[in-house]
Amino acid sequence: MLLGLFNDWIVIVLMMIGLYTVIAHGNLIKKLVGLTIFQTSVFIFYISMAKVSGGTAPILADDITKYSNPLPHVLILTAIVVGIATTALGLALVVRIKEAYNTIEEEEIQQQDNQIQTMLTQQTPSKEDNNTGEQS
């Protein structure tokens, strides 16, 4: 029972590690790493779902009668591409955040945001100058 579902256990363990990392870590890069692990667990889930024990690759040949289901494998190729795009975009955002905030710690970013917010609300309308929030 336990061994038969080996892949599923791995999927769940990886999924939880990934989700935990996303939630628990304040470092933006670590969050992205967690997100990637989380996504990878889903890739493994799809791939192991399609495996037929004793089956080979689905190639049309005389002596092959039993083969794995190729469809989930192809599906997950798409999902892998999406995952790469997400990671790349996420990392690009982190670079820009580092340039703008000079930090990649969630807490410090939040602090700076709050500062901007309080500055804006305390401003009297006549002395309005809204450059505080703008990017350099």
Place this chain on the structure above:
Amino acid sequence: MIAHLPVLQVIVPLMAAPICLVLKRPQLVWLFSLIVSGIAFFISILLLQQVITSGVISYELGGWQAPWGIEYRIDKLNAFLLLIITAISTLVLFSAQASIEKEIPKDKHTLFYILYLLSLTGMLGIVATGDAFNVFVFLEISSLSAYALIALGKDKRALWASYQYLIMGTIGATFILIGIGLMYQMTGTLNMEDLSQRLPEVAQTRTVFTAFTFVIVGVCLKLALFPLHLWLPNAYAYAPSIVTAFFAATATKVAIYLLIRFTFSIFGLSFSFTAIPLQTLFMALGLLGIVIASTSAIYQTNIKHLFAYSSIAQIGYMIVGFSMTSVTGLTATLLHLFNHALMKSAIFLALAAVMYRLGNVQLSNFHGLGRQMPLTMAAIVVGGLSLIGVPLTVGFVSKWYLLVALIEQGWWFVAALVLLGSLLALVYVWRIVEVAYFKEPTNTSLAVTEAPVVFLIPVWTLVIANIYFGIDTRLSVHVAQAAAMSLFGGAP
């Protein structure tokens, strides 16, 4: 040509996006995107006509027969959504050029339109497709371009908002992917129509139950259902104004469509509402969303923030209508979907005009703006009245249907809370009116003049639509009712 309309709806903006790169000149790219969006709008009108006259359209992509190939399936619900998305997209694009000139660096203008078109493609694809995995792919196309679009905002907080949205959005999309995988594992099919026939056989298994919960949570993250809404206010507030106008009117609507599609068409009504106490859950979360988000809106000083919170509250109304599982309730949801798209795009486009003139949308700078920008502020007021649900505006129509549906079921307490939501809306809209009309203009606002015509035309088109569909409800109510009825009638 007519036979290929379902795929053209998605393919046209998809193919247009890379062509923008060749055109290079921002003015040209803008014109091109506007034409492409206009064509998409035209296609959606033809599709809706075709669906109304001759029923569901099924299109086999590449000639591969469903359920093996990907099928695009257009019914009344789809066609209605496609019409909303393309109409809003076209109107919003109209003033895009002027607005981004002030908000986005010149060298990024072409990229902006490419992302915009890709995002449009993604939304249209989610709605048009009849294949569960295809939904995931298009969802990610629209989401990835959305993250990039939000990050284009000139405020540095846009970056942080975009990053948060990326994390939440990806978790949501991956949850949907897990759900689809589990469904495939049990049924061996990805076609929605086929799934709806095969799922009942295995409905009692825990795998299907798990699949359902994963999909629901994933979709709810995407539609910003309270308490999964945390990504939304900042993303809307700091994104470029045009992006906000487009997304506020369309992005969450598409997620609501997905929710309806998955619960009603794929899993089926009886399974969806018995597997987990969806009715109680959604009713409670919807109401909490209405009350808490409306209250938060009252305390905002940034007007875009204010209306972003109001959007979350409006999603609450749609979820309350959805949770009733009655034809009237679902009609109210679909109507509000259409009506909310009209009012929010009008309001956010008007705010884009304010942004264009004023450079920011802080409430403290709105002093006397009613005199300086009369047409723009009037548009915001009409949009606000519509949010409150004043008669003769669209907001009244959908609230009316929602209340009728609630009273039909005898849920007076819920009806009272829905009315309380309207009162709260009155408070936050009044705050703007008070500052804009009853305060003396300050030096900053005296320097401001009426918004350019490129803003006024789409804004007022939307405002007039707000009033027109509030008086002549035949089209919107007819389509919403027909769509709701067909959803309850079993097969999509």
